[in-house]
Amino acid sequence: MKKVFVLDTNVLLHDPNSVYSFEDNEVVIPAVVLEEIDSKKRNIDEIGRNARYVSRLLDGLRAKGRLYDGVALETGGSIKVELNHKSFNKTQELFGEMTNDNRILSVALNYDTEEKQKDDPRPVVLVSKDTLVRIKADVLGITAEDYLTDRIPSFNDMYGGYVTIYVHPSLIDEFYNTRQLMAESLNGNHHLYPNEFILLKDEMGSSKSALLKVSPDAKRLESLHLGNDPVWGIGARNAQQRMALELLLNDDISLVTITGKAGTGKTLLALAAGLMKVEDEHKYKKLLIARPVVPMGKDIGYLPGEKEEKLRPWMQPIYDNLEFLFDTKKSGDIDKILMGLGSIQVEALTYIRGRSIPGQFIIIDEAQNLSKHEVKTIVSRAGEGSKIILMGDPEQIDHPYLDATSNGLTYVVERFKQEAVSGHITLEKGERSRLAQLAADLL
Known part of the structure; x- marks a missing residue:
C-alpha cells in the first residue's frame, strides 16, 4: 500500500x-x-x-x-x-x-x-x-x-573489528606450528572480513589461546606482524590496543577506523604510530592531525588572534597528547618542538575542503561529529600514498542532527568493512585511569 x-x-x-x-x-x-x-x-x-x-x-x-x-x-x-x-x-x-x-x-x-x-x-x-x-x-x-535510511542497523550490532571463536586446542597448536590457518578450518558459520582480528580460545576450557588477523582476501588467518615493542614509548596495554597498533602500522591498510569510549587510548595510539611512520621510518612526508570544530555545550563565540591562536582551544586535546609523547616539561615547549620538526601539522577540518593530500599520515579525531557527506569529503581528499585514521566515540556526539547510528564514523565502519584496504577496531577497556573508566561506564 x-x-x-x-x-x-x-x-x-x-x-x-x-x-x-x-x-x-x-x-x-x-x-x-x-x-x-x-x-x-x-x-x-x-x-x-x-x-x-x-x-x-x-x-x-x-x-x-x-x-x-x-x-x-x-x-x-x-x-x-x-x-x-x-x-x-x-x-x-x-x-x-x-x-x-x-x-x-x-x-x-x-x-x-x-x-x-x-x-x-x-x-x-x-x-x-x-x-x-x-x-x-x-x-x-x-x-x-525518525529518518533511518542512512543508519546502521543497530549501534550494538556495529562491526567491532574482532571476534572470539572457541575451537579445539589442536587447531591452536596447528597455528603455532605453521603461523597461519586457512579460513575454512574454522568450524561453524563465521563470516570473516578482511583485516578482521580473531581471538581463538580453547573450547575445552584451558588457557590456551591465539591472536590472528584475517588476510586482505579473507581466505587465510595470519599471525600479527607487530610484536610487543613500544611505539614511541607507548606499548599496548590490552589485546584491542595491540590490534589497533597492528592496523596503524600496516602500510598496506590505507583507511583505519577506531571507536571506543573516552580514555581507551584512541588518540594517543594514533599519534604514536603517526610519529613513528613520519619521524622514524619516513614512510610519509607529513603528519596531519585534524578535528571538527563542534563545541560541547554553548559555543564560546569569536576568539581573538591569528588562525593558530583561534584554533588552539579546539585543538588542545591533540596538544595534550603530543606533550605526553614528547615528554615536555614547560608550557610552550611543544610549540617549539613542532615548529622545529616542520613535519607535524595540527589543523581544523574547516580548511580541508578542496585540498589534495598525498603522502601524508592523516589523523581525524572526534570523527563521530561528522556527517556522512563530510566524511566522504575528507576520505576523498587522500592522495596517492596517504593513510587516513578516523576515530571517535559514537556515544559522545555534539552535532545536533547526528546520533550513534547515523554519524559519519559508524557509516564508514559499516561501508568499508568488506574492503581489503581498510581495517577497524573497537577499543573497550579504558586505560586513562580507573576514575575515567568508571565515568565512561556509569555516567
Whole structure:
C-alpha cells in the first residue's frame, strides 16, 4: 500500500537527497519547510551547504512541473510542496502558539484526516529527526518516524573489528606450528572480513589461546606482524590496543577506523604510530592531525588572534597528547618542538575542503561529529600514498542532527568493512585511569 510521507525540515538538512528514499510513495514538503531552508542557506557550515543543495534540487524538479500539483520522481513516487493545507485550529488548540513545528504537524494532521475519509485511505507518516515533534505527532494521533535510511542497523550490532571463536586446542597448536590457518578450518558459520582480528580460545576450557588477523582476501588467518615493542614509548596495554597498533602500522591498510569510549587510548595510539611512520621510518612526508570544530555545550563565540591562536582551544586535546609523547616539561615547549620538526601539522577540518593530500599520515579525531557527506569529503581528499585514521566515540556526539547510528564514523565502519584496504577496531577497556573508566561506564 502506498503512503504519504510528510517531511520535517531537519530531514532535508540532514540528507538533502532524502526525497528519493521513499520509493514509490508520495513525499509532501510543507511550505514552512521551504522558509526554514531559506533561512539556513547562507550558513557556511554543512547545514548551509545542504540547504543550498535542497534549493537547487527542488528548482530542478520544478522544471518538470508544478510542485504544488506534484511532480513525478525517478523512484516511481512523487513530490509535492504543500502551501497551506486547510486549518491549523486543532494543533493550535492543543499546543498554543503556531510555531513552524506546529505548522508542519498541522499539514500532517490534515492530510491524515483527509485520507481517513476516503474509501481507500493511504497511511500518512510524519518523518522528523526531532524527538519532540514525533511526540507531538503521537499526541495528535499521527504516525511519526525518525529518518533511518542512512543508519546502521543497530549501534550494538556495529562491526567491532574482532571476534572470539572457541575451537579445539589442536587447531591452536596447528597455528603455532605453521603461523597461519586457512579460513575454512574454522568450524561453524563465521563470516570473516578482511583485516578482521580473531581471538581463538580453547573450547575445552584451558588457557590456551591465539591472536590472528584475517588476510586482505579473507581466505587465510595470519599471525600479527607487530610484536610487543613500544611505539614511541607507548606499548599496548590490552589485546584491542595491540590490534589497533597492528592496523596503524600496516602500510598496506590505507583507511583505519577506531571507536571506543573516552580514555581507551584512541588518540594517543594514533599519534604514536603517526610519529613513528613520519619521524622514524619516513614512510610519509607529513603528519596531519585534524578535528571538527563542534563545541560541547554553548559555543564560546569569536576568539581573538591569528588562525593558530583561534584554533588552539579546539585543538588542545591533540596538544595534550603530543606533550605526553614528547615528554615536555614547560608550557610552550611543544610549540617549539613542532615548529622545529616542520613535519607535524595540527589543523581544523574547516580548511580541508578542496585540498589534495598525498603522502601524508592523516589523523581525524572526534570523527563521530561528522556527517556522512563530510566524511566522504575528507576520505576523498587522500592522495596517492596517504593513510587516513578516523576515530571517535559514537556515544559522545555534539552535532545536533547526528546520533550513534547515523554519524559519519559508524557509516564508514559499516561501508568499508568488506574492503581489503581498510581495517577497524573497537577499543573497550579504558586505560586513562580507573576514575575515567568508571565515568565512561556509569555516567
